[in-house]
Amino acid sequence: MITEKVVEDVAVKILQLAVTELPQDVKKALQRAYREEESEAGKTQLKAILDNVELAEKTRTPMCQDTGVIIFYVKAGSQVKGLDKIENALRKATIRATKEVPLRPNAVDPFTQKNTGNNTGRFIPFIHWEIMPGDNLEITVMPKGGGSENVCALGMLSPGMGVNGLKKFVVDTMIKAGAKPCPPNILGVAVGGGADIAMKLAKAALLRPLDQPNPDPNLAKLEKELYEAAKSTGIGPMGLGGKFTVLGVKVDYAHRHPASYPVAVAFQCWAARRASVRINPDGSVEYLTHKVV
Amino acid sequence: MATYKLETPISEEDVRKLRVNDVIYITGTMITARDSAHRRALEFRKEGKKLPINLQGLAVFHCGPIVRKEDDKWIVVAAGPTTSTRMDLFEDEFIKNFKVRVVIGKGGMGKKTTDAMKQYGAVYGAFTGGAAVLAAKAIKNVKNVEWHDLGMPEAMWILEVEDFGPLTVAIDAHGNNLFEDVQKKVEEKRLKIYKKLGV
Numbered sequence: 499m500i501t502e503k504v505v506e507d508v509a510v511k512i513l514q515l516a517v518t519e520l521p522q523d524v525k526k527a528l529q530r531a532y533r534e535e536e537s538e539a540g541k542t543q544l545k546a547i548l549d550n551v552e553l554a555e556k557t558r559t560p561m562c563q564d565t566g567v568i569i570f571y572v573k574a575g576s577q578v579k580g581l582d583k584i585e586n587a588l589r590k591a592t593i594r595a596t597k598e599v600p601l602r603p604n605a606v607d608p609f610t611q612k613n614t615g616n617n618t619g620r621f622i623p624f625i626h627w628e629i630m631p632g633d634n635l636e637i638t639v640m641p642k643g644g645g646s647e648n649v650c651a652l653g654m655l656s657p658g659m660g661v662n663g664l665k666k667f668v669v670d671t672m673i674k675a676g677a678k679p680c681p682p683n684i685l686g687v688a689v690g691g692g693a694d695i696a697m698k699l700a701k702a703a704l705l706r707p708l709d710q711p712n713p714d715p716n717l718a719k720l721e722k723e724l725y726e727a728a729k730s731t732g733i734g735p736m737g738l739g740g741k742f743t744v745l746g747v748k749v750d751y752a753h754r755h756p757a758s759y760p761v762a763v764a765f766q767c768w769a770a771r772r773a774s775v776r777i778n779p780d781g782s783v784e785y786l787t788h789k790v791v
Numbered sequence: 792m793a794t795y796k797l798e799t800p801i802s803e804e805d806v807r808k809l810r811v812n813d814v815i816y817i818t819g820t821m822i823t824a825r826d827s828a829h830r831r832a833l834e835f836r837k838e839g840k841k842l843p844i845n846l847q848g849l850a851v852f853h854c855g856p857i858v859r860k861e862d863d864k865w866i867v868v869a870a871g872p873t874t875s876t877r878m879d880l881f882e883d884e885f886i887k888n889f890k891v892r893v894v895i896g897k898g899g900m901g902k903k904t905t906d907a908m909k910q911y912g913a914v915y916g917a918f919t920g921g922a923a924v925l926a927a928k929a930i931k932n933v934k935n936v937e938w939h940d941l942g943m944p945e946a947m948w949i950l951e952v953e954d955f956g957p958l959t960v961a962i963d964a965h966g967n968n969l970f971e972d973v974q975k976k977v978e979e980k981r982l983k984i985y986k987k988l989g990v
Contacts, residue, residue, distance in 0.1 A: 539959045550922040562921035563869035662990040677898045680920035739973040
């Protein structure tokens with residue numbers, strides 16, 4: 499049975515896994531960046547990042563003091579019973595993880611500036627729902643840091659500019675961001691839909707593993723082009739110069755209104771934290787991004 | 792580039808030796824100070840009041856740490872750097888008045904601070920953003936906390952550190968600013984990148 503208690507317990511677990519241990523694809527990309535970076539200052543930064551990641555994993559401590567705003571992506575099988583209880587379970591898990599991991603309390607009322615102290619609040623943790631066929635439940639958590647969030651950008655471009663406009667907007671956004679989003683970053687880029695849809699897709703694109711190329715060959719080509727462009731900016735790790743401004747670029751799209759060409763760029767810092775779990779109908783769980791013994 | 796291990800109190804001569812891209816590790820005493828602690832320190836100076844600690848030759852870390860109390864003892868759990876540009880408002884006066892020799896943070900600082908570092912002898916050490924566990928590991932002891940009324944992140948934490956780093960010297964005491972150099976070079980590449988992308 500997928501009970502509220504099971505969901506709560508595994509959600510606490512994926513929160514803990516996410517903030518203390520990077521998924522393999524991100525670790526590998528950081529190691530590769532360290533091997534291939536030519537700038538001395540950039541190499542020093544990447545070494546410090548790798549040492550920090552290793553130490554965090556060993557001591558089960560959050561790898562960054564900013565444990566982010568908590569965002570869940572839930573793929574719910576339509577036959578799962580008690581779907582109405584899941585939101586409550588995820589809120590309870592967030593409160594527990596804040597104490598147990600611990601996470602930094604990051605939910606502030608924008609009018610009173612009061613921090614709730616437990617990472618929950620109005621619409622927070624935010625939950626993205628997707629209804630799937632089947633009887634299992636897949637939950638992904640993305641604790642999203644503030645530094646990289648602050649440079650995310652939306653451009654409502656002229657449709658006449660087309661893909662060229664998109665490319666220029668991405669390059670300009672990256673150069674403007676510079677050292678601020680704690681590079682090397684992962685960039686999520688999405689075009690189309692509308693302002694909200696583009697940003698939602700851009701952010702969700704950050705969840706695609708770095709070693710998984712885009713299945714659409716045209717988008718895969720665009721991702722590669724933007725990746726090379728990021729490299730040649732020379733911003734480098736932590737903005738101190740070098741090749742590795744990004745670890746990867748992920749592109750997605752939706753069809754657009756004839757008059758609109760929304761382009762969204764979502765930034766993820768080097769602490770690219772995510773963790774996923776699948777809960778089967780018998781209540782058994784499989785961790786999809788991390789090895790759990 | 793060279794690697795240096797510095798012990799506090801750090802002399803002006805020590806920091807004048809450093810050049811951008813050098814890597815330093817600090818052992819000794821450092822304080823944390825964000826916006827509020829900078830402001831208060833300068834107010835103290837204006838009013839002729841003495842600071843709780845003599846900062847000459849010490850390092851100031853732009854950081855709001857997560858600190859836990861265990862058996863009456865403070866333990867630093869996480870201590871990553873915060874964005875330094877916010878402290879550009881105060882740092883030139885801070886360096887001039889208190890003679891700190893190393894300023895630590897992330898993202899670099901502006902011209903006013905760079906000029907003060909050149910004039911009075913100080914450097915900016917860039918610490919890897921988010922590397923909170925690495926920083927906490929080098930903090931051996933919390934000596935004291937001052938101005939705790941400013942809140943945990945804004946208070947002045949007086950820390951005993953051992954080989955705190957690596958810090959990349961990003962502003963040296965000779966007017967060089969690595970972040971500005973990188974930004975200039977990036978700006979020069981912008982048109983080339985446009986051209987390559989065909990935009």
